[in-house]
Amino acid sequence: GIQVEQSPPDLILQEGANSTLRCNFSDSVNNLQWFHQNPWGQLINLFYIPSGTKQNGRLSATTVATERYSLLYISSSQTTDSGVYFCAVEQKNRDDKIIFGKGTRLHILP
Amino acid sequence: DVKVTQSSRYLVKRTGEKVFLECVQDMDHENMFWYRQDPGLGLRLIYFSYDVKMKEKGDIPEGYSVSREKKERFSLILESASTNQTSMYLCASSSPTSGQETQYFGPGTRLLVL
Numbered sequence: 054g055i056q057v058e059q060s061p062p063d064l065i066l067q068e069g070a071n072s073t074l075r076c077n078f079s080d081s082v083n084n085l086q087w088f089h090q091n092p093w094g095q096l097i098n099l100f101y102i103p104s105g106t107k108q109n110g111r112l113s114a115t116t117v118a119t120e121r122y123s124l125l126y127i128s129s130s131q132t133t134d135s136g137v138y139f140c141a142v143e144q145k146n147r148d149d150k151i152i153f154g155k156g157t158r159l160h161i162l163p
Numbered sequence: 164d165v166k167v168t169q170s171s172r173y174l175v176k177r178t179g180e181k182v183f184l185e186c187v188q189d190m191d192h193e194n195m196f197w198y199r200q201d202p203g204l205g206l207r208l209i210y211f212s213y214d215v216k217m218k219e220k221g222d223i224p225e226g227y228s229v230s231r232e233k234k235e236r237f238s239l240i241l242e243s244a245s246t247n248q249t250s251m252y253l254c255a256s257s258s259p260t261s262g263q264e265t266q267y268f269g270p271g272t273r274l275l276v277l
Contacts, residue, residue, distance in 0.1 A: 155203065
């Protein structure tokens with residue numbers, strides 16, 4: 054099945070810094086989502102982005118489907134950005150099954 | 164806003180007990196999913212359902228069963244809980260007709276099996 058790899062696995066930054074999280078996938082996908090899991094375990098949708106670029110406040114994401122990767126950018130990090138960021142893809146012809154990467158754990162220091 | 168609720172945030176059970184985890188969504192979504200999350204392994208799909216009374220095995224269905232008697236409710240059942248089923252369980256729902264098949268997650272249930 055499709056492989057989803059996220060990098061880096063862990064990231065520690067000072068408040069105010071910018072960061073780029075990467076998601077590589079090994080096969081063609083129907084869609085791709087980025088999630089943020091807060092320290093309490095809640096998973097929140099950030100972007101639904103099978104291709105192209107989207108922006109939402111300090112966050113933006115770009116997916117280059119032909120090259121099988123997606124990037125999540127966080128600018129001017131805040132302590133509330135801490136948590137785990139997951140990339141999840143739906144492989145083509147696999148009927149709604151979503152495959153998650155193992156996540157990037159982000160810790161923003163005050 | 165989509166709301167997905169799970170019956171318990173924390174649960175402690177003994178080995179061999181039958182465990183029910185309930186998930187309810189209020190957006191009339193066709194698809195519902197159960198995942199477990201473990202350190203170093205990310206989220207793994209246990210079962211999913213794309214319609215009432217329909218169910219499909221995910222990647223790790225062993226030791227679990229599910230029930231979808233009503234569209235809004237998807238239950239995960241551990242017939243005989245074991246310690247290796249200690250985990251965080253997350254329920255999600257989505258709709259293939261929405262144009263954007265975003266998955267919406269519940270708050271999760273942390274299950275400890277002693």
